[in-house]
Amino acid sequence: MVKKLSASLTDEELMRLKETARSIRRSIIEMLSEAGSGHPGGSLSATDILTVLYFHIMRHNPKNPRWENRDRFILSKGHAAPVLYSTLAECGYFQKSYLAELRKLGSFLKGHPLRDMDHGIEATTGSLGQGLSFGVGVALAGKIDRKKYHVYVLLGDGELDEGQVWEAAMSAAHYKCDNLTAIVDRNGLQIDGPTEEVMALEPLAMKWKAFGWRVTEVDGHDIPALVAALTKRKKKDTPHLILAHTIKGKGVSFMEGKVHFHGVAPTREEREQALAELDKKD
Amino acid sequence: MSDKMISPRDAYGAALKRLGAEHPDIVVLDADLAESTRSLKFKELFPERFFDVGIAEQNMIGIAAGLAASGKVAFASTFAVFATGRTYDQIRQLVARSKLNVKIVASHGGITVGEDGPSHQATEDIALMRSLPNMRVFVPGDAVETERMVETALKIDGPFYIRTSRVKFPVLFDENYRFEPGRGIVMREGKDITIIACGLMVSESLKAAEELKKEGISARVVNMSSIKPLDRELVVKCAQETGKILTVEEHTIIGGLGSAIAEVVAEEYPVP
Numbered sequence: 001m002v003k004k005l006s007a008s009l010t011d012e013e014l015m016r017l018k019e020t021a022r023s024i025r026r027s028i029i030e031m032l033s034e035a036g037s038g039h040p041g042g043s044l045s046a047t048d049i050l051t052v053l054y055f056h057i058m059r060h061n062p063k064n065p066r067w068e069n070r071d072r073f074i075l076s077k078g079h080a081a082p083v084l085y086s087t088l089a090e091c092g093y094f095q096k097s098y099l100a101e102l103r104k105l106g107s108f109l110k111g112h113p114l115r116d117m118d119h120g121i122e123a124t125t126g127s128l129g130q131g132l133s134f135g136v137g138v139a140l141a142g143k144i145d146r147k148k149y150h151v152y153v154l155l156g157d158g159e160l161d162e163g164q165v166w167e168a169a170m171s172a173a174h175y176k177c178d179n180l181t182a183i184v185d186r187n188g189l190q191i192d193g194p195t196e197e198v199m200a201l202e203p204l205a206m207k208w209k210a211f212g213w214r215v216t217e218v219d220g221h222d223i224p225a226l227v228a229a230l231t232k233r234k235k236k237d238t239p240h241l242i243l244a245h246t247i248k249g250k251g252v253s254f255m256e257g258k259v260h261f262h263g264v265a266p267t268r269e270e271r272e273q274a275l276a277e278l279d280k281k282d
Numbered sequence: 283m284s285d286k287m288i289s290p291r292d293a294y295g296a297a298l299k300r301l302g303a304e305h306p307d308i309v310v311l312d313a314d315l316a317e318s319t320r321s322l323k324f325k326e327l328f329p330e331r332f333f334d335v336g337i338a339e340q341n342m343i344g345i346a347a348g349l350a351a352s353g354k355v356a357f358a359s360t361f362a363v364f365a366t367g368r369t370y371d372q373i374r375q376l377v378a379r380s381k382l383n384v385k386i387v388a389s390h391g392g393i394t395v396g397e398d399g400p401s402h403q404a405t406e407d408i409a410l411m412r413s414l415p416n417m418r419v420f421v422p423g424d425a426v427e428t429e430r431m432v433e434t435a436l437k438i439d440g441p442f443y444i445r446t447s448r449v450k451f452p453v454l455f456d457e458n459y460r461f462e463p464g465r466g467i468v469m470r471e472g473k474d475i476t477i478i479a480c481g482l483m484v485s486e487s488l489k490a491a492e493e494l495k496k497e498g499i500s501a502r503v504v505n506m507s508s509i510k511p512l513d514r515e516l517v518v519k520c521a522q523e524t525g526k527i528l529t530v531e532e533h534t535i536i537g538g539l540g541s542a543i544a545e546v547v548a549e550e551y552p553v554p
Contacts, residue, residue: 068353115351115380122351124380127371133341134376137348137356144309144331144354164372167341175333 007231009224013056017223020090021051025251025278027086027099033271035103038111041261042156043083045187045220045246050087052226053152062092065120071149072138074123076131077156077185078112079263084121085109093120129162131155132182136172139180139239153182158190161199166211169239173212176237181230182213184241185220187248189259205243213241220244252277283488286453290446291389293425295320297432298357302328305436309349311358313339318448319359319389339368343384347376350383355436361395362388362404362445370410377441378414384442385435386411391421391445392532394482404445409537411443412510418463419510421445421531421539423484424454427507430461438463445481447532452485454505464511472502476520476527480506480539483530509539514546521551 009017024047032038050073054060058071075084082102089096101107108116112126123134135153142149159165172180184204192198201207205215218229229242248262249255252274255266266274302308302324309331316322316334325332335342339360346356359365365388366373377384393403411419418441422428428446435442454469469484470491479487484505491501502524504516521527527547529540547553 115382123348124375127375130340130344130372130376133344133372134348134351136341137345137350138352139348140333140345141309141349141352141354145352164338164340164344167335167338168344171335171338171341171345174336 024086028082029274031099031102032265039079041248042080074153078125128159129164132168139177169211172239181240187246208241217243220246287450288425289450290428291320293428295323297429298324309354313360321359343369343372362391362407366407387444394449421480423505426455466513466516467505470503472500474500476502476524478504479530517546521553
């Protein structure tokens with residue numbers, strides 16, 4: 001799985017990534033329906049981002065999860081655990097059959113991630129707002145040790161309400177973490193409603209810029225655009241923020257843009273309908 | 283008890299300075315109180331491994347956890363009240379549940395920061411840290427023990443909470459002293475009552491025992507610097523042999539040393 005970073009995709013690569021994303025979305029629906037609870041909306045909105053990271057951008061090795069030069073991915077929006085677990089299983093960190101154990105007693109697939117380096121889960125998250133600080137620490141260690149690895153942190157947009165995110169943003173710029181990329185899954189919805197109604201975030205790109213970050217805005221479901229954003233040449237001493245505009249519940253028509261599916265698992269019927277839709281799409 | 287007085291925070295600074303040279307994997311973080319916690323001593327010698335995060339304790343714990351997850355031994359320092367209260371959730375998730383190699387060494391424990399007022403007095407920190415999984419909790423009785431605890435924290439992988447103080451303590455131990463997690467130390471023998479103390483209260487209890495002697499009461503004094511893990515055996519032995527136990531600490535009895543001792547006594551050998 002040690003891949004060479006390339007900024008452009010061949011048609012075949014693009015097709016394969018789309019197919020992988022579709023397979024990950026299927027796993028998300030299946031595991032959530034099996035668990036009977038969990039968070040589909042924010043898992044589906046982040047699927048294309050994780051697909052591109054794990055299958056095209058990051059240098060990592062599922063056979064050696066502790067490889068010290070691996071690029072690191074930290075899921076700060078821990079409630080999207082299903083997309084992380086499905087992606088890790090898709091990569092081969094563990095067998096897909098484990099996905100049926102989501103949220104079950106004794107399973108390593110907790111409702112929200114618990115650090116587990118045997119299975120490629122880098123950070124304990126779920127209490128929102130903490131992953132970026134953790135990522136800054138990992139990035140600083142890389143700098144001290146002069147390692148080449150890169151750190152990716154995925155944040156939810158609602159999560160940006162947490163003050164600690166901005167503490168971390170300040171410190172990443174202060175300590176010149178150019179080996180750190182944060183991605184905001186800007187799906188526009190949080191549990192109580194649209195982010196702009198609950199706690200307005202805009203102008204969001206300006207805020208990150210003011211905190212000393214380079215900002216790239218991108219359609220978070222446009223795979224070639226995500227690849228282009230993630231392969232931009234490093235700007236020296238500057239952390240990179242990718243503001244990925246996404247649709248909550250992306251890929252399943254009745255979940256798209258629906259706050260209801262933030263934290264409600266699909267019923268049996270909904271699962272069948274969702275899987276049929278995913279199978280139909282190009 | 284010697285006449286020499288050294289503050290545990292100074293011992294912490296000295297230990298960091300000494301150990302930093304031998305251990306390139308040590309990193310130190312502070313939240314704008316490096317001068318007060320004495321982590322500044324490390325910064326002066328190893329600036330590339332020192333991170334001041336500004337007045338942002340939650341971020342400090344997160345960064346410390348990330349550093350620890352990448353092979354570093356991360357010492358994080360600020361005042362005890364901020365190091366535990368403001369950051370409880372960050373410590374719970376990223377350090378304790380994650381079993382990461384973060385050593386929280388907090389200064390200004392207890393009420394001996396009196397002049398700063400209650401906002402700065404840490405009187406619940408031990409209770410908070412003691413309740414966390416995988417967390418070890420130590421309160422040194424003097425400067426020598428503080429240094430030994432820092433050495434121990436370096437040797438043993440996992441989360442530590444070490445509470446130091448601003449004020450100077452009498453030196454109780456000589457340089458040959460060995461600290462062992464989970465071991466209480468009988469500082470003075472006695473048969474009528476056992477006083478179990480931690481921190482500055484150990485030397486105060488020794489003074490009290492001397493006063494009690496004048497009244498014909500023979501008081502045993504125990505330094506219970508390792509609050510978690512706790513020397514259950516010694517607690518039970520004291521209950522059996524002296525029949526009474528008094529706990530003394532710079533902390534609310536709820537969840538502190540007092541609770542820890544009462545839990546053991548209630549479970550194993552109930553005495554007043």
